[in-house]
Amino acid sequence: MLLMQGPQPLAVDGAALGLGLPARPIPLDELRALLLHPSCSRATRDEVWRHLIEQARTHRDAWMVGAVALAAPMLRRLLKTLTQTLPVEREEVEAEVLACFMEALCRVELSWSHPVLRLSRLTQFAVLRAHAIDRPDLLPEPDMSDGQRALRYPDGHADLLLQRAVELGVITAQAAELISMTRLEAISLSTYCRARGLLYCTELKRRQRAEARLRQALLSGELSGNAE
Numbered sequence: 001m002l003l004m005q006g007p008q009p010l011a012v013d014g015a016a017l018g019l020g021l022p023a024r025p026i027p028l029d030e031l032r033a034l035l036l037h038p039s040c041s042r043a044t045r046d047e048v049w050r051h052l053i054e055q056a057r058t059h060r061d062a063w064m065v066g067a068v069a070l071a072a073p074m075l076r077r078l079l080k081t082l083t084q085t086l087p088v089e090r091e092e093v094e095a096e097v098l099a100c101f102m103e104a105l106c107r108v109e110l111s112w113s114h115p116v117l118r119l120s121r122l123t124q125f126a127v128l129r130a131h132a133i134d135r136p137d138l139l140p141e142p143d144m145s146d147g148q149r150a151l152r153y154p155d156g157h158a159d160l161l162l163q164r165a166v167e168l169g170v171i172t173a174q175a176a177e178l179i180s181m182t183r184l185e186a187i188s189l190s191t192y193c194r195a196r197g198l199l200y201c202t203e204l205k206r207r208q209r210a211e212a213r214l215r216q217a218l219l220s221g222e223l224s225g226n227a228e
Contacts, residue, residue, distance in 0.1 A: 010066050017051060019044045028066050035070070042114070049115045056105050067105055068098065074120050075101060082127055088188075093127070095190040099201035100126035130204055161223060170217045175210035178203060 010028050014021035021034065021044070035045050052070065055063040068075070075097060082093050104122035112118045162176040171179075181187045189207070193200045217223045 010062055012048070012051060012055075017048065019047055021048075028070060032070050036073070046113065046115055049119075050110050053105055053108060053110060053115060064102060064105065068101065071101065071116065071119065074116060075123075078120055078124055082124065085128075086131055088131070089190075092188045092190045095193075095200045096127045096130060096204070097123060099199075099204070100130075103201065130208065164223060165214060165217065168217075168222065170213050170222065171210045175206060178207050179210060179214075182207065 011025040012021075012028070012031055014026045015023040020041075026034070031048070034040055035048060052063070052067050056067045079090075079094060079097050082097065083090050086093055101119065101123045103126060104119045108115055108118050108122060162171070162180055165171045166173050166176050178192070182189045182192050189204060190200055192198075193203050214223070
């Protein structure tokens with residue numbers, strides 16, 4: 001990684017941190033090796049990670065990327081688990097893990113013990129939560145049930161349902177395009193975002209909110225009329 005190379009690599013001040021670290025600037029690649037060494041105590045790892053989290057929150061950009069680099073072993077394990085759990089493309093899970101990890105860096109409490117484990121759990125829960133809203137089932141499947149009565153989409157193609165939802169102000173035209181492309185056209189969300197220069201996590205949340213509004217409109221009967 002370029003941030004760890006060159007005459008001025010990204011580094012922590014070992015003298016200021018103490019904790020038994022070398023009393024000099026420590027480039028992040030060397031720091032990663034020190035933290036992974038069996039002789040490194042958990043207390044040292046925890047304090048170093050608290051420092052890295054503070055740096056990522058304060059300076060963003062390079063330090064955020066640096067934190068991702070140091071967390072790479074943990075993120076690879078998490079990615080393997082989630083890829084086996086979720087029925088989606090690996091590249092989409094990779095993008096979600098990265099986005100959710102960076103969000104976790106901003107959310108984790110520094111007072112918590114074992115911050116790396118906390119970051120892992122926050123990231124994992126956030127990715128799983130993103131898939132908890134029956135994500136592939138809202139539009140392709142024509143029938144829904146609330147346990148008491150069956151609901152059906154309006155007659156016609158699901159794109160017409162989206163159009164009607166836009167006309168009624170249930171969702172925006174942008175949200176309708178997002179759902180149409182990533183659900184009906186089966187284009188992965190990560191591909192959709194890359195092609196348009198959009199932030200993956202932002203569009204993921206936009207889609208979740210729009211689908212929740214669609215579901216509520218269907219259950220309330222607002223979209224039960226003819227869409228043609």
